[in-house]
Amino acid sequence: MCLEADNKDCILLLKEHPNSNNANPNGQVYLVLDEDVKRSAPFHHNIDKKIFHISKDTYSKLYENIGEEVHIKIDSKEKIITQNHVVSMITGQSHDVAVVISAHYDHVGKINNTIWRGAIDNASGVSAMLQIAEELSTYYKTTKPPVDIIFCAFNSEESSNENYSMGSSYFSEYLKTRYNNIYNINFDCVGGNVEDNLITFDINSKSNTNEIKNILEVLQESFIANNYDTAITENSFASDHWKFDEGINISTGTGDGLIHTPKDTKELLNPNYIYQISEIVYEYIINSINIFIKTNDETNYDDSKIFSIIDSEEEKLQPYTLKYMEIEDNVYCIINNEVDTTIEDIKNISKVDLSSISKYLDVEDVSGTISYYYDWYDPNKHELDKIYDVNTEFNNFVTIRLFDNSFGDQINNSYTIEIVNIKDKNSAVGSSLYNIYLNQDYIYELEKDGITYKIQDTVVSYDEEGNPKEKQILIYAEKSFNEKVVFMTFQCPDLFKRNGFVHKDIETSLDELNKILEQEKFYEFANETIENIWEQVK
Template sequence: MRLKIFFLCFTILLFISGCTKSENLDTNPYLSIINHLTSEEMMGRLPGTTGNKKAQEYIKTQFTSIGLEPVFNESYMHPYTHTFYNPEKQNIKMSLVKDSEEINLVYEKDFVVQNSVKDLQIQLPICAQKEELINEDCLFVTQDKYPLNNEHIKGILKQSPILSKHLPSGFGGIPIIQIQEDIYKKILEKGVDLIQQVNLNMQLISEDIEANNIVGKIAGKGHGDHKDAVIISAHFDSLGSMDGNYFEGAIDNASGVAGLIQLAINLKQHSLKEEFQSDIILVAFNGEESGLQGSEAFVKDIAKNYKNISNINIDSVGDKNDDEYVIVNADNGKVLRDRLVDYLSSNEFKITEENPSLTSDHVSFSKYNYPAITIGQNNLDTIHTLDDTRDLIDHIKLHEIVTGIFNYIVNTEKVDLEITQEPSEMTEEEIAIMDELIEVATEEAEKLEFGQYKVVSIPEDDKENAQSILASNTHISFTSVSAIPNNINWLIIPEVLDVYTFSEGEISFTITPDNYNSLEKDKIYEIDKFSKEDLNSLYLTYLDSSKEGYEILISTMPFQNNDKNRLSTYKGHEYTIYDSSFLNIHTTRTFDNKTYYYSISKIKQNDFGENILLWKTDEGEQAIKTIDSINLETLTQDMGL
């Protein structure tokens, strides 16, 4: 899965000094915490509900009794604005039409939405034949895998043995609907051809509410400046209810919160004997299931207080049916992940390869270029289902991983990593204005068509002191080469690359109007024709019939590499082997007095349309030979660049 983000780059480090022997922690309180958080009183811990607020108060009480210090405004509560989709206000309906008979399906009993669309009204027939035979708009019904590259497939109906709930967020792609097994059988019994139509309606209504993360601190020595922080986190929210039954959310993630509280207790006790070098911050995040909303707000605020931050996030641990742990990181968390893997592996923990399905709050830290990882377990079968109950928790296993994390923290020496960019010297007021300008520009850009731009300013009612910024839509995605718009018709994308067929592409440009200062505020302008000199990046995916293939990113700006990557030379070209458990390869080509930067990965597309990296760490040299055979210079020139 690709994340399109803006970075703020700071010094990165993991650092704590402490004892040199392992310590044993008391195992008694885990089940008490889990039983409380999974009780009906908590009502599934959905943000915006009374149960979620009760969970906040419970964790706050725990932090108070431990003796943690508040971080924000002398309060353990860290408020943020949360986008809430009240389940009682949403309009989600689906029905099958056969012989003029309409069969209404019951939401959360017969079907649930896996991938939401905010405003949708479609009436389409069902299809189930091979992808290449589908040439009319339809909803694809399947029990297993499904195609995602046929423009005629407007939605997926996927039979699921257990319905799993997903809260609205992101709103990308086509609707994916999970249907119960008996509904799937009913469709097959009636015959796909005999179901004339499926009616699917989604009108999702959001409202802004105030929610809270719960934050406490153990102050370190700090060398008098307190600019370093290790942040340990776990999200406490869950999914509310489904078909009248509350989600316990035991594995996901009452287990992580129980582990967080026990870590807080024992780290606090340890600090009374020996102070940490850094501040240790313990955070129970809200809104993880709603698109990481709580952690995104937290990172933005905590970045104002600290120069150097690292994050260890706990999500879904203590499963009695799973003996293996997974540690996932974003691009800038590799050093942290490798150190933690080495430490836990040497203490007899089984660590498996990264699981791409495990996405959690560490991603929010990555957006600010902070090293961050999530530790969880590999078995996610019950996650987001009503079967995720407290009886799945093995408190001894939970205790073991908490002890492992604790001993890693107190035995790890400080590690200073390379400074990639000096932090901004802007004042807090200037930073706040810039944040607001970027937020306004982002909101306005979403309303523009590709190739449009406008000037927006704040405050709107004070022309003398207004600050302005350019909002533009210069990014477009396309799933066929014929869909490339006219204002970039000089771009020629090949349909076929060796044995691989074009699957999808994205292109983005950077524009700076020469007459910026004379542009009228809020007037929409159009770009008649983009120039290749304005190109920022071009992303292409090519796949074969088994959904294996290549991602090729062509950029006019260099990628950020570091001395941990491996360098190689082949046939006169330099390559950077970017190693993060799986490989992608960076290289450059210069022709016509212009340099292009390439990032290439071998991939396999999974059932959810996500691209999973395939090149393993020992396949770097073979990967380079494969890339050399593509002839990047000819490919780029033939595309008109």
């Protein structure tokens, strides 16, 4: 350990945080004095060092032993958890564009009796977002905005940095599958440092486009007209707007460096200042929302008309073909992709034999549908109105759905099996499928022979007083390796009914449920089915 690193193996003891200008090229570990109990590493660009905050007492002890060896031990446990965003929307006239107004609501937590309350970071931003949401919902009570306005309180922002995904990563990628253009106005740390009257707008390098410059110019003028000073930075304020191609963060500063310390409390905030900022952005949105619409065509699109055209064009296509078609100035993929199939058909187009499903269900003719992945429209690769074939190689399938129609409308007695092939759970489509199906709350989870089983229950009938009367069980069987995932969903009420498992509180009957699954050899059946598919698509 040393005060000035003269070799790369030295641990450097520092009184203040380094930055990209004064970082020592030697010394890969920095021990930095931190009297404010800061609970996150300083956020510096271009410093590839391991940085640890230490207390004043620890600093003094280390200082007395300069030149000695230092051993650092960290006890930690890895835990995979599901964290949720809070989302709402004001539905617009057109669903081609989304304006996302956001703020992260997580903070850095507590240790024993020390609580990091996060008033500036970021109760202030959430307050601003909620104020705007309340006023816009009132304003658009009897009419619709021209585009969808989405409000999102993000989770997992504090557990991230510029090198890996923030909590907003999935949500921004998901929106790309639904909208052609997405604009984000994010609030992070507003209402502190009010004495300098400065509003800072930060954009990321991806957002340095003509569209965002036009939007930012009008937003900036709105604040200047209300006697605020403004500044524009790029990649200087790490927050959720970085995960949007067109994103702006609004901030008044980080409270003289007191964020991520126990001193970040409500006393640092000026509520009137937060309200004023909210009002300016609210007025900006209702007066300038058309700036988010790229086209000059002010015609309100009729979605029902568009869907009618799409349905009509789909009927003209042969199975497993598609074309890209322009409707109302937008390009849509018209595809005939989900085609009827049987277990015999699947066996004929692949080496996969799913006859085990027929045997397990004791049903002779198991049928359903199969669909495949296809390309998003790329003007450099595709021509409008040209017919393309969908890749129907078996390892390109998305879903196989098998179901029983023999019970007619008595859906609660039929079976439904769905097999899903996620090629890459980090892709936009893959992450959507994974989160829709597998990133949920389960009442039961276990692993057997490399397969993870997850169980959910849903209410399918109620008594006269509106209380749950009967629950239906849905089982997920999942196999994954790296980013590849194959899973099966299984719904078969008759299997449980014949074992007397009905009208029960499933959460208190998990042992009995597991015994039934073992007795019915469900785990062997699921394992055989998943492994059969896995071998063909891995």
